[in-house]
Amino acid sequence: MIGTETKTQTIQETKAPPGLLRRMLAQRQGKIGVVLAGVVVLVAFLGPVLMTLITGYTSTEFVGRPFQHDGVFGTDNLGRDILSRFLDGGLQLVIYAALATLLGMALGAAAGMLAAYQGGWLDGIIMRGNDVLLAIPQLVFALLAITVLGPQGWVLVVVIGITHAPRIARVARSATLAVITEDYVAAAQMYAVPRWKILLREVLPNITGPLMVELGLRMTYSIGAIASLSFLGLGLQPPTADWGLMINENRIALIIQPWGVVLPVLAIAVLTVGTNLITDSLARASAHLNVKDTK
Amino acid sequence: MSELTESDPRPDTAAGAGAKMFGSPGTVALRADGLKITSTAGKEILHGVSFNLVAGKIRGLVGESGSGKTTAGLACMGHFRAGLLNTGGSVALYRDGEVLEVLSLNDAGQRKLRGGSISYVPQDPSLSLNPAMRVGEQIMEVLRIHRPEDSERDRRGRITEVLAEVGLRNDKAYQRRYPHQLSGGQQQRIGIAMAFACRPAVMILDEPTTGLDVTTQAMVLKTIGELTRRHAVASLYITHDLAVVAELADDVTVMLRGDVVEDGPAKQVLYSPQHAYTRRLIRAVPDLAGRHRIGEVNAVTGAHPIVTAAGPIVDAAHPIVDAAGTGPGAPQGPASGSEPVSGTRAGERAGRHALPVPHDAAPATDNLLNATGIRLNYGPAQVLDGVDLHLGVGESLMLLGESGSGKTTLARCLAGLNDRYQGNVSLSGTQLQPGARQRSITERQRIQYVFQSPFSSLNPRRTIGESVAVPLQMAGQDSGRQQRAKVLEVLDQVKLGAGYIDRRPGELSGGERQRAAIARALVNAPSVLVCDEVTSALDVSVQAAIIDLLRTLQVETGMAMLFVTHNIALARHISQRMAVLQKGRIVDVGPTDDVLDHPQSDYTRELITNVPTL
Numbered sequence: 082m083i084g085t086e087t088k089t090q091t092i093q094e095t096k097a098p099p100g101l102l103r104r105m106l107a108q109r110q111g112k113i114g115v116v117l118a119g120v121v122v123l124v125a126f127l128g129p130v131l132m133t134l135i136t137g138y139t140s141t142e143f144v145g146r147p148f149q150h151d152g153v154f155g156t157d158n159l160g161r162d163i164l165s166r167f168l169d170g171g172l173q174l175v176i177y178a179a180l181a182t183l184l185g186m187a188l189g190a191a192a193g194m195l196a197a198y199q200g201g202w203l204d205g206i207i208m209r210g211n212d213v214l215l216a217i218p219q220l221v222f223a224l225l226a227i228t229v230l231g232p233q234g235w236v237l238v239v240v241i242g243i244t245h246a247p248r249i250a251r252v253a254r255s256a257t258l259a260v261i262t263e264d265y266v267a268a269a270q271m272y273a274v275p276r277w278k279i280l281l282r283e284v285l286p287n288i289t290g291p292l293m294v295e296l297g298l299r300m301t302y303s304i305g306a307i308a309s310l311s312f313l314g315l316g317l318q319p320p321t322a323d324w325g326l327m328i329n330e331n332r333i334a335l336i337i338q339p340w341g342v343v344l345p346v347l348a349i350a351v352l353t354v355g356t357n358l359i360t361d362s363l364a365r366a367s368a369h370l371n372v373k374d375t376k
Numbered sequence: 377m378s379e380l381t382e383s384d385p386r387p388d389t390a391a392g393a394g395a396k397m398f399g400s401p402g403t404v405a406l407r408a409d410g411l412k413i414t415s416t417a418g419k420e421i422l423h424g425v426s427f428n429l430v431a432g433k434i435r436g437l438v439g440e441s442g443s444g445k446t447t448a449g450l451a452c453m454g455h456f457r458a459g460l461l462n463t464g465g466s467v468a469l470y471r472d473g474e475v476l477e478v479l480s481l482n483d484a485g486q487r488k489l490r491g492g493s494i495s496y497v498p499q500d501p502s503l504s505l506n507p508a509m510r511v512g513e514q515i516m517e518v519l520r521i522h523r524p525e526d527s528e529r530d531r532r533g534r535i536t537e538v539l540a541e542v543g544l545r546n547d548k549a550y551q552r553r554y555p556h557q558l559s560g561g562q563q564q565r566i567g568i569a570m571a572f573a574c575r576p577a578v579m580i581l582d583e584p585t586t587g588l589d590v591t592t593q594a595m596v597l598k599t600i601g602e603l604t605r606r607h608a609v610a611s612l613y614i615t616h617d618l619a620v621v622a623e624l625a626d627d628v629t630v631m632l633r634g635d636v637v638e639d640g641p642a643k644q645v646l647y648s649p650q651h652a653y654t655r656r657l658i659r660a661v662p663d664l665a666g667r668h669r670i671g672e673v674n675a676v677t678g679a680h681p682i683v684t685a686a687g688p689i690v691d692a693a694h695p696i697v698d699a700a701g702t703g704p705g706a707p708q709g710p711a712s713g714s715e716p717v718s719g720t721r722a723g724e725r726a727g728r729h730a731l732p733v734p735h736d737a738a739p740a741t742d743n744l745l746n747a748t749g750i751r752l753n754y755g756p757a758q759v760l761d762g763v764d765l766h767l768g769v770g771e772s773l774m775l776l777g778e779s780g781s782g783k784t785t786l787a788r789c790l791a792g793l794n795d796r797y798q799g800n801v802s803l804s805g806t807q808l809q810p811g812a813r814q815r816s817i818t819e820r821q822r823i824q825y826v827f828q829s830p831f832s833s834l835n836p837r838r839t840i841g842e843s844v845a846v847p848l849q850m851a852g853q854d855s856g857r858q859q860r861a862k863v864l865e866v867l868d869q870v871k872l873g874a875g876y877i878d879r880r881p882g883e884l885s886g887g888e889r890q891r892a893a894i895a896r897a898l899v900n901a902p903s904v905l906v907c908d909e910v911t912s913a914l915d916v917s918v919q920a921a922i923i924d925l926l927r928t929l930q931v932e933t934g935m936a937m938l939f940v941t942h943n944i945a946l947a948r949h950i951s952q953r954m955a956v957l958q959k960g961r962i963v964d965v966g967p968t969d970d971v972l973d974h975p976q977s978d979y980t981r982e983l984i985t986n987v988p989t990l
Contacts, residue, residue, distance in 0.1 A: 270793070273850055
């Protein structure tokens, strides 16, 4: 009879704690992050559609002489409208960064979970392979791959994704190690649930906290890496408008016409700061159920 | 609480009678008055808790998990866990004739108090001792902080002294040991020695014996009792175990959801309880003698018949259960003459529900589950050393063992969770493969395993319905809708309503989770249910309800049950037969009453004498 009493009570009392995203948004940091990153992503997505409406020029159209103060933000090194190029230059950066991050997440999470779950020699091989990949500097590896395969979009995504994978694999592995000792994994094994299903259904949902944090962090790095590669001329090729490329093209006239550099730099900075803030608040949200208390 | 204050001696008399000693027996050493504690989220945890601790006496603070007993204990030292705020009440410490208001002291003052005048013994010694520090050093650390004026030689002397006081060896070599070189009981006594090193006026003991075996527990309890009385310490013993309180405490305070519901001398509270909650709590405590029953269903004991024929539900769903009883046994004759085999068979065909079978002489061929010569070692450690065990149809067998006896390992071997054993496990005559993955679907379905901790055995990210449906999905015979119908049916069987199907484990209490875990094991209508310490993570009243449920289910479904536990007091409430496992060997086996009344091994005898009783 005690059992039934407590039962009815908990039905009334317990309310599911707010979800991870809601807990993230409950923090001021999280809100600022979402606004910052959201604005830049919005510019990147709507820019290509709106640029001719706003400036009257496309991003590759020559409108005058180089580095003049025509229009809102002037012209760039080849006399194209800077605002048009800025509006057009973010989309590919954001998409490539997102794809590279997702690829890295998929590869890294799969490798890390497999290594932790199987253990033994497979764990050794995967993690030592990881160490080898980690030993190669990210940008040098990307340079090498792009010189060999050419500066195409998919190469950028794959290369950056692969360089992210080992770091994500480490996080996934340690998170998985904590989960596989739980009895529900043993229960699934007892019912002979296929191993891939155990990883997908029992393990993966329980390590999303650390993985989400890693996702945000890797997104920041992806944006930085793709912008750097573009700056070095190994990313998107001219005459395509691209933020990284714009910085490189216009840096020679930084004093006469700073907007060509300042606008893309600002956008990249705001985007990375925004994703970083989101990551931080996600980390806090996944660690505490009651984030308001810890503030 | 008015009666309390009346009966208390005035604190002033403590100073007069005891001169400089704070610890004259019979005087109040600490008085907690109207303690109120609120969480930062605004929920009140303690609603005005009052009690006093008397020098030389032990007060038991009893309550279920979540009653706030540990919070109240820690508040005596002015400590509040993160997220808790003190919103009212006072804690007064009477020492050397002065009154110290613990809660109004600053941090430095409280730090000086803790470990010096008020000390704390935490629950798990293996977590509270620093594994990288020699035990002598750990005691020394306390003395260095609280007795800065003493010489090193005095401190060394005190360590030797205090080790003897807690009943440990006190030579240099022993002091140089690391915690991992000591047993659990010795570790806990080191913890007590640390708490006692500065001769505190008050000791707060927070479930110090929960993780220990009964024999070790008995020794630790004896140490605590002696220390308290000989040195006139006022002790607060926090526990959920009423039997321990009955053995040890002079006074008892019962807490329920942040309130003191009953308070008084131990004899009065335990043997003529006034409050309904105390009465309910005491009724839920299993006793070794089996004088009263816990829960509402009659105990499954030797006096009660073994269920041999399955009820109609099981018959329809799984004719295997029937086949298990009759199939393999039929061609071979009974090995023992005392077995009325033909009568049993006839009864089964007639569809009778329960038949008495003399369990002591059950022939091996008639057993549902048979394990012979199970051995398992991890390196040089022999965990199981040739275990033979058999389980009849519809029978309930208790496997009793202390921590490290290998009982969980054995249960896991039977269920196919551990495939590294040597030996033979057979189910109704067919030999089973070691690992669950190698066993056939029917074999897997027929042996089901319920895990110890319901907090770990259910995936927090999946709903109860999804978790319970896993065995059905793996059987692959039912459509999604049929699966859901079966899940609902089994949830109803374990007395969780249909409302639980789409809820997550996080929303459920421990008892409800364990019911869900049992539902998952039942959904395929097993013929053997292996319950591994299923109640050890639960409160006594919840334990009673779960035991109740298991007995009901056994009678309803006619399955056999292997009940693995360390709690010998449950024996007469759940089992017809019991086996005692010690260091990987079965030292005693037989009908429950025989084993308890005439134990064959010294080990079992020792267990029975050391079990605390109410």
